[in-house]
Amino acid sequence: MNQKQTRKAVAVLLMLGAAALANAASKTIELPSDGVQLKASSLPGYAKAQALCVACHSAEYMQYQPASAPRPYWEAMVKRMKGVFNAPVDDADIPLIVDYLAKTYGSEQSK
Ligand code: HEC
Missing domain, CATH: 1.20.5 (Single alpha-helices involved in coiled-coils or other helix-helix interfaces)
Structure with a gap:
């Protein structure tokens, strides 16, 4: 050349x-809309989850978990969010949040 x-x-x-x-x-x-809100509930864990669980991602992440997921699955999830990602969750609040998640998104939903 x-x-x-x-x-x-x-x-x-x-x-x-x-x-x-x-x-x-x-x-x-x-991208899928990222404005998914947590499902409202009268359970005390709802307010906790609203304060602690949708700061980093929307409630879409909860929505896409299997509806058959049992309580221990949610407990492991909340502990992973705390342990791995430093979600500011008090140990005392974990059972409340897990209760809300299992009954709202998991195997304890009343259908
Ligand atoms: C400090 C940021 C942060 C907070 C607070 C947080 N998460 Fe997450 N969460 C993440 C990140 C990052 C991912 C994606 C990582 C991954 O997929 O492994 C994620 C993923 C998820 C998923 C998708 C499943 C999975 O295994 O990835 C669920 C369900 C979830 N979070 C639930 C929760 C709940 C319930 C809370 C409240 C207790 C919470 N998150 C609080 C950072 C956070």
Whole structure:
């Protein structure tokens, strides 16, 4: 390649790059709505969960858990949120939150 050809090749590459960028900018990604609220309940764990469980993610995460999930599953989940992600959950509140989750999203739902 002589110098002129090289410059032409560079120009073409630049144009391709710009086209790729323009293309990327015009694409939109549809994410599922992230505004899912916790299901209301008169259980005391509801208020706790609202205060402690939807700060990092929406209630969609609870919604997508299996409806057959038993109480120990939810207990493990809450403890994992606390232990692994430092969710600011008091140990004293764990049973209340687990009770709410098992009865609202898990195997103890009254259908
Ligand atoms: C400090 C941030 C934070 C708080 C507070 C928090 N979570 Fe999470 N949670 C996460 C992260 C990060 C993930 C995703 C990580 C993963 O998938 O392993 C997650 C995932 C989940 C999932 C999806 C299942 C899974 O295994 O990933 C559920 C259900 C869940 N959280 C429930 C809760 C509940 C219940 C609470 C309240 C006790 C809570 N979270 C509080 C950070 C948090």
